[in-house]
Amino acid sequence: MDEVNALPPEKLQELAKSLPAPAPQREERTGLPPLPGAEKGKVVLRFAPFPSGALHIGNARGVYINDEYRRMYDGKFYVVFDDTIGSAEKKPLKEGYSLILNDLKAAGVEPDAIFYKSDRIERHYRFVPDLLRSGKAYVCTCPAEKLRLNRENGMACPEREKDPDWQVAQWEGMLSGQYRKGEAVVRLKTALDHPNPAFRDRVLLRISEDEHPRVGHKYRVWPLLEYSWAIDDVELGITHVIRGKDLVMEDQMEEALWAALGMKGPHFAHWGMLRVRESKISKSKSMQEVLSGQYDGWTDPRTWSFGSLERRGIRSEAIRSFVLSFGMSLADIEVPAESLYSENRKLLDPVTPRRAFVSDPELVEIKQFPSGLAQIFLPNHPNMPEMGNRKLKVSGGRFYLPGKDVRANMGREIRLKDFLNLRLLAKASDGIVEAIFTSVPNKPVPRIQWVPQEGAKAVSVLMPDGSRVMGYGEESVSDARIGSIFQFERFGFVRLEGNDERDLLQAVFSHP
RNA sequence: GCUCCCGUAGUCUAGUGGUCAAGGAUAGAGGCCUCUCGAGCCUCUGACGCGGGUUCAAAUCCCGCCGGGAGCACCA
Structure with missing residues (x-):
């Protein structure tokens, strides 16, 4: 480059003529990269949750990437519950199914079909005798310890x-109960010197006598993930398996199984691990906190479950564009929740009514309050006049102001935003702050939020960390519909959940 | 330790040998507007991990190093 640049201009001109025409302008690609081997109308995708609890923000990538490819290729999106028996640490949960289906509904993703692995166990059994007879698999009766050591x-x-x-006889023994849990497994024969020890003669099916939430004790032999998927991906006609890169080893295993079974399987694609910085917690960790009562159910904001985000007024479209913005990158990333909030703010800001809210409230009484002032009207949205106005009753002359602002401006003149000016005097012995009216027109003094004491509604706002902020909202919030979203000015977006038994309005904080 | 994956601004991402002296988003700074600390508009700051090669030409290809991550179950 330097050499070329050092050439005199006339030389450059000559050189330029001898070069081929510049390549056409690169087209900017929007959305996800094309899927290898994908044909419009023929793509079949699957989302395969384990029903151990509600979906977590970390699952959103799998939901929306698969759904987005369905849209791109006019394909099918199946939910296939990956509900084999699991392990002691990872058990399928009875309520896991409905929690996940509800979360998908909230996510705005409608499956084309729903399958349950637990309905397909006999299909998994069917291939076992052949694998044993052809010497591609065997029954191992070593104790787990011995197996691992070998x-x-x-x-x-x-x-x-x-x-x-002998192999087939032992397999029948596994099914009939001759072998107990841990006494026999079916293993695939692979290279015993495979560099990854986990890959060596991997276990395909094993015995578990645990009760399953859907099928009870119907089966005692359960397939492991890779084996069941090798069969189900083919039988369900899946064309592309798109999943997190934590499952790349399983690709190899499925491929080894297809080779053994003489099948041809779908394409694979992966995305990297995503962590939302503020959600340090995993799905299984949340599960513990929920089950132990530490958290207030599956929609506690600390779970970062789909339901908790919905509860906070975070729109599914915001989550969608948030996770799709990471594309199919294989890099492992940690993203601040601020990025998600920014997406949501774009959706909420233009349509969300404004309301006054005062946290850490101080009651202020205004002397010489203008007697004619009984009510004022304020716009629901400063930039959207078509959203109309709401009325505030102000005749009482008593207002709640943020404690922080009161303390910072004691003795000074301030303006109640959109309303009037006053001078803060002092806090009286009864705890009420005395103030004196000065004027009405706008004035370059600190402008402060306020809520009339008359009609003020006590609000408790649940914050993302599980804490609560108490304050007063203006009267008009008390008859708002449950689920309404407001912007509490200078506080942030909140979603209303209704009154508790003490008539305290419950709200959930979305984001600033 | 072994296997695999990944390194572009604070964060995320586009980019697959040539107008890339690197585009977008978000965050940050400044200004305008606004009777919100929100939104909007304008401007600015800011990046190809390091070192070697290959090539006329490297963010892009190769090698090494460094750094990060995932997997290494009779879990999913």
Whole structure:
């Protein structure tokens, strides 16, 4: 480059003529990258949650990427509950199914079909005898400890080379109850010197006598994730498996199984790990806190579940554009929630009515309050006159002001925003702050939020960290519909949830 | 430790050999507007991890290093 630049201009001209015409302007790509081998109208995708609880913000990427590809290719989106029996640490939960389906509804994602792995167990069994007879798999009766040790050392377990009849007989023994939990497993034969020990003769099916929330004790032999998916992905006609990169090893395993079963499977694609900075907590950790009562259910804002975001007035479209903005990048990222809030603010700001709200309230009594002033009208939205006005009754001469502003301006003149000017005098022994009216027209003095004591509605705002902020809202918030979203001026967006038993209005903070 | 993946501004992302002296978003700074600390408008700050190669030409290809992450279950 430097050399070329150093050439005299006439030389450059000559050089330019000899070069091929510049490539056409790159087209800016919007949305997700094309899916390899995808044909419009023929793409079938799956979202495969384990029903251990409500969906978490971390699951949003899987939901929306798959849904977005469905849109792009006019394809199908299946929900396939990945509800095999799990483990002691990871159990399917009875309410997990409905929690997830409700979350998907809230997410605005409508599945084309819903499947349950627990309905498909017999389909998984069907291939086992053939795998055993053809010597591609075997029944291993080593204790788990022994199995792992052999695997680490690349050693074969004694059952590996036993004849097919023996294998099939043991398989039947597994099904019939001759073997108990932990006494026998079906393993795929792979290279025993595979660099990844976990890959060596991976377990395909094992025995569990735990009760399953949907099918109870109907089955005692349960497939593991890779084996069940190798079959289900093919049988359900999935064309593209798009999932987090924590599951890349499972791709190899499914491919090894397709080779063994003589099947051809779908394409794979992955995205990197996403963490929302403020949501340090995982789905399984939230589950503990919810089940233990530490949290106020699955919609506690600290869970960062879909339901909790909906409760906070965070729109599904905001979550959608938030997660799609990361594309299919394989980098592991940590994103501040501010990015999500920014998306949501774009949606809420233009349509959300404004209301006055005062936290940490101080009651201020204005002397010489103008006697003729009984009510004023303020616009619902300063930039949207078509949204109309709301009325505030002001005749009482007593107002709640933010304590912070009162303390900072004691003795000075201030303006109640959109209303009138006054001078703060002093806090009387009864706790009421005395003030004196000065004038009405706008004035370059500090402008402060206020709520008339008359009709003031006590509000408790649930914050994202689980704490509550108490304050007063103007009268008009008390008859707002449940689920209404307001911007409390200078405080932030909130969603109203209705009154509690003490007639305290409950609100949930969205974001500033 | 082993296997795999990833390194573009504070954060996220576009970019796949040539108008890329790097685009967008968000955050930050300043200004305008606004009787919100919100929104809007304008301006600005700010990045190709490092070192070698290949090439006329490298963010882009190759190698090494450094840094981050994931996986390494009879969980999903």
